[in-house]
Amino acid sequence: MFSDVGPLELITLAFLAVLLFGPDKLPELIQNVTGLIRKFRQFTESAKQEIRSELGPEFGDFEFEDLHPKTLVRKHVLNGDGLGFDEIRSALDPGQELAEVADAIRDTADGEAPESSATGPVLQAKAPGPVSFKKDGEATAPAAHTPFDADAT
Structure with a gap:
């Protein structure tokens, strides 16, 4: 006390x-x-x-102490028959996924291809700028710079 x-x-x-x-x-x-x-x-x-x-x-x-929120959660969620604390922790823990990603990166760095990318590395190209079309449907080259119109804003 x-x-x-x-x-x-x-x-x-x-x-x-x-x-x-x-x-x-x-x-x-x-x-x-x-x-x-x-x-x-x-x-x-x-x-x-x-x-x-x-x-x-x-x-x-029935115990009146079970009505306290901490006791209720501790009894029915953490130690109960339902969803337990270990399942919640493992579901929210990104450790396993991060370990798999780290292993895949190490395998790629060592020269081994990971199982998911057997076709080789994927090259990413820079996306072209906006393309405009003429009235007959023919595409024109993208504009190098979009002009700024101060009156439009």
Whole structure:
């Protein structure tokens, strides 16, 4: 409960409680607070038991902690019967595909042709510029430079 509260903070809180409530009223205050906490716990446990009894026997293993989103995901997705964490990780991990590409590049660099490109390397040519046509359907040479018309913009 007080995992992140150190001993110095606890001593400071105790000292402040003695100063605020006095040494004679402090034990009575502690008893009232602990009694209130006990009653609250009893109330929540009785409410949980009532909800479980209303749900019926098919929800006998129902736990209220399972309603927390982290617990729900951890129970049903990561450890459940459905899609597991390992399948998600392997589906999103590009490592295997990158290893195959790296092997193909190494094989090509060593002089061996990879299985997928048995016909040889593919040469890419620069695409020609725009081609215009005359009225009779004959193509003309592409224009070297398209003129800029400042009035058109």
